[in-house]
Amino acid sequence: MSILTMDKVKTIKTLNDIAQSGLNVFNNDRYMVDKDSEHPDAIVVRSFNMHDLELDSNLKAIARAGAGVNNIPVDKCTERGIVAFNTPGANANAVKELVLTTLMASSRNLFDGITWAKTLEGETEVAKRVETGKKQFVGKEIKGKTLGVIGLGAIGALVANDALRLDMDVVAYDPFISIDAAWSLSRKVHRAMSIEQVFAESDYITVHVPLTEDTKDMFHEEVFRLMKPGVHILNFSRDGLINEEDMAAALESGKVGKYITDFPNENVLKMKNAVPIPHLGASTQESEENCAIMAARQVKEFLETGNIKNSVNFPNASLPYTGKPRVAAFHKNVPNMVGQLSTAISEYDLNIADMVNRSRGDYAYTMIDIDNEVNGDIIPGLEAKIKEIEGIVTVRTF
Structure with a gap:
């Protein structure tokens, strides 16, 4: 090691409870984890809102144990020369499993059926009531249906590949697909030449793109007209991708059969046939540990060597x-x-x-x-x- 490297103990501040497996990455005499530090070298954070937080002059890096960085003042960090990291792909399996779970459950009207069954508590002849009432919840099998995947990053590629294993046809669109994602994608995934092709051909559509000026409100009245009647739309990316007024109208008319979203709000809860998931996409023990370990390793590598991977404001x-x-x-x-x-x-x-x-x-x-x-x-x-x-x-x- 060079005589210039790490001449003092580096302090890591945490702004949320970070999985111990991640903090263990700093388990040596060169680091000290201190949630109360006023002059940290780096910060590891999950959902804490940092926009009103004073950034100390000693701060060199912020690592978000997750994909989204809306809670980090990225522009301010860039001006100050502070690297902002995220952990893309660390929670991909967790989100993929929930996408496929809700895809199948909503197609079979499972959520509505369970809610109705619970209303029978205290009734007599429950078994008989179930047999006569279950007809209202007849659903559809996903086998042989077409799943449209918009965005083929870490999550989208996993969803596409596993949907094929469930005997679905998969059509996908991503004009910016990375080389790594392309290598991981099954050859049986049909490449759409336009996003409109996905809208027109799919029985189910799942979206996995970041929220930007270009993707904001990308699901709106005009694109709903291109879709099959009764299409199911799954959104485990960002709520801003959906024009909620247009979605409510499409659900009311039946043009959209179900809207499954991981981002409930006052508007979503009022929508007919909306399935509100309480932001559980990455909420697994494994995902939290993966994100924490990945965030910590990126910070450690940067502090010790200057190398940068998965930064949202610095070049890798x-x-x-x-x-x-x-x-x-x-x-x-x-x-x-x-x-x-x-x-x-x-x-x-x-x-x-x-x-x-x-x-x-x-x-x-x-x-x-x-x-x-x-x-x-x-x-x-x-x-x-x-x-x-x-x-x-x-x-x-x-």
Whole structure:
């Protein structure tokens, strides 16, 4: 390990109860987990709203043990040079299982049937009442039906593959599918050439995309007209993807047969044939542990080597850590920045052994390994020199 690496104990602050299996990642003498720390090096959080929280000048990273980062002031973090991580895919299996469970249960009118059966408590001849009353809950089997999957990330790909195993036909649309997702997807999944094709062909539609300006209200009156009568729509992504006024009208008319959502609110609870799930998509012991472990490992890797994976505001960047002295700079994405960093290092008669530079929008991140033994006295001067460069946001040495 380089003489520049981790010269003091790093403090990790938690803003929610984080699974112990995740906190155990920091179980060595270089770290201290302290939920009350006022000057943490990193924060691990689940749902705590951080928007009104003062961000200490010592803070270097925030890791969300989950996928969504709406509770983190991402833009503020970027301006301050604080990495914001999330954990995509860590809860994918949990969400997939709930999607398939509710798909089958709603198709068989299971939720309505159970609710009705409970009303028979205290009645006489319950068994007879059940036999005569069950006719109102006759449902449909999913075998042979078409499931439309919009978004083929970690969750969408799992849903598509397992739906095939349930003898469904699957048509999917994702213009931005990643290479990893493409490799994991079964060849039997039919690729839709447009999202309208998914709307038109599907008996059931499940959506797995982030909420952005482009996807907000993507389910609205006009697209409902393209769908089969009685289509079931499952939303385990974000409530803002659905225009709730149009959804209520489509449910009332029967154009949409069921709306299954993990995001109940006052409007959803009033909708006919809506199935409100109390945000249970990732609520499993396994999912919480997976998210906590993944978040902690990403923070630990960043604090010890500068490598970044699954950041929502910094570019992902990785350089194998060999123990050589390392400089990591977060800076504006402007011309000649790498040249200026190289010049600053050369002024101390240091050679560059390896380097990586990655950009993301208006910002970029550069890591440089130095091919010299470095006297510790050089480091403060080098850091000060680099900080003088216009456009530099933060500098760290390892």
